[in-house]
Amino acid sequence: MQIRNGLRPMWWHGRFRGCGYRITAPREAILDVLSKSDKHLSAEDIYIKIHTHYPVIGLTTIYRTLDLLTNIGLIFKFDFGDGRARYELVKGPKGKTHHHHLICTNCNRIIDYTDFIDEEIKLLEQTEKKLLKKYNFKSTNKLIQFYGLCEKCQKMS
Amino acid sequence: MQIRNGLRPMWWHGRFRGCGYRITAPREAILDVLSKSDKHLSAEDIYIKIHTHYPVIGLTTIYRTLDLLTNIGLIFKFDFGDGRARYELVKGPKGKTHHHHLICTNCNRIIDYTDFIDEEIKLLEQTEKKLLKKYNFKSTNKLIQFYGLCEKCQKMS
């Protein structure tokens, strides 16, 4: 696997340079994995995926990079209650953005859903404005999650 | 401090017995702290509060009990991103229930808000129904959080 590819600047390169961050092989690899994989990857998930082709990379770097990407706002960090953080690209170049999560509290399965989301977003944006007015809280990001039992786990109990 | 008070059955005793759980001094103490304190207590917070009057209790028991209470549905478990779980009574006997959280990603301050919440709840309940239909996902609990910068931290940056 060819990790670096200086000839093909990626969509996020500009963003990186703008912040004074360097573009490195590990960072490319991590963003590559995130953009190709489905989602909800933990640090270790990413480590394993990369390690196969690129054994040099250390877990430390994964964590550092994920932290960096979260701060820049390129990825979201989620907690689904299984004791490890999970990460997800905010969006591809033009990609679809918002989805919310259904979390099965029994088997820990995560279901993404984007249905019915438009009204939700509309409402949330209204709320955001009101929050800014009342609390002077400048929201940059919002989270909605439903906890409960997925189909399988309902049958079992 | 008198921990046990067999003469005064608490509102949750029935719930406990119904599930086959025993009513013990540590459990009373923990629920007492949770119901009296403001909110967002971590396991250690609770440990310290109780330990003053009741030095026998161990952190292990706190964790075990919080886990139990979460499973029963008496308390909520939150992750605000500071590396420790925080807990909060779902409601007092008649207490007000729902509020959502504003989380400052800089100083980690948590602001509760209950304003504008009625419309949100209405919408969420609609969504819940739809989720049940489409995914057969039986939601028992929902979470809304806004991440961003609080007043103070906006000024500093």
Next chain:
DNA sequence: CTCTTACTGATAATGATTTTCATTCTTAAT
């Protein structure tokens, strides 16, 4: 091409949460 210093990886450290296990206590049955 060179120099500055941001980035990296190995290792050790941290710190919240869990597990283990022998002992204690609650409670249903007597």
Next chain:
DNA sequence: ATTAAGAATGAAAATCATTATCAGTAAGAG
């Protein structure tokens, strides 16, 4: 009230995700 069964407890050890350290490496400005 007494007792027996096993649920609950606490101390200590174990886990395990994440973070800090530090010396070596490499990105990229000039």
